[in-house]
Amino acid sequence: MPTLVEQIVYxxxxxxxxxFAFSGVLVAGRLRMDAFGVMVLAAVTAIGGGTIRDMILGATPVFWVRDPIYILVIITTALFGMSIAKLPRRLPWYVLPVADAFGLALFTVIGAQKALSFGTSGLIAVIMGTMTGVAGGMIRDVLAREVPMVLQKEIYATACILGGILYTVALEMNMDRVSAMLISMTAVFGLRVAAIYWHLSLPTFSLQRQ
Incomplete structure (x- = not known):
């Protein structure tokens, strides 16, 4: 029987x-893809990062094969997204970015914890947490023929790295898992929302031509 915390996390x-699936739907809609294209972008955005993580860790079958509810959620979200795409009233601009920040924070912790459960080092756990949070969006952007957002100046992957470090360090300090999770998620969510609100970004690198 799952504990209350496990149920809340699930x-x-x-x-x-x-x-994450809905963000894939929005990109597909902007590119005027058909229904199959919408489903593909929704799926890779939502479960792409976790799939790569599980394959690297050897956690097979991957999580959505063992629990097909993930696929049902993606399909439902894609159908819902396509059905409301032509409605004149849209959500306030900040709703999806804030919800995305929450999802990013949670995915980071889930990815890091799964890596640790396989006996990896803290460094690998941070990488797996970051990959869980951002790899799906990277695949989505590549399929959409765009430079992935996380490879530009957006504070996105940086927030995941910070959250992963805080989570692993907190556990190393013998902090309980729930407290470590809350600290990590608060950091990721707070940094990402602050970056959105104050338009914070990382410095960019460019080669100057002579």
């Missing part, structure tokens, strides 16, 4: 999956 994970 429900939150489904929410994050739906949010």
């Amino acid at each position: 429900v939150s994970d489904m929410f994050g999956t739906a949010v």
Whole structure:
């Protein structure tokens, strides 16, 4: 029987999956893709990072094969997204970015914890947490023929790295898992929302031509 915390994490994970899937739907809609294209972008955005993580860790079958509810959430989100795409009233601009920030925070922690459960070092856990949070969006952007957002000046992957470090350090200090999770998620969510609100970004690198 799952504990209350595990149930909350699971429900939150489904929410994050739906949010990431919806961002894939928006990109597909902007590119005027057909229904199959919408489903593909929704799926790779929502579960792409976790799939790569599980394959690297050897956690097979990967999580969505063992629990097909993830696929049902993605399909439902894609159908819902396509059905409301032509409605005149849209959500306030900040709703999706804030929800995305929450999903990013949760995915980071889930990825880091899964890596640690396989006996990896803290460094690998941070990488796996970051990959869980950002790799799906990178695949989505590549399929959409765009430079992935996380490779530009957006404070996105940086927030995941910070969250992963805080989570692993907190556990190393013998902090309980729930407290470590809350600290990590608060840091990722707070940094990402602050970056959105104050338009914070990382410095860019460019080669100057003579």
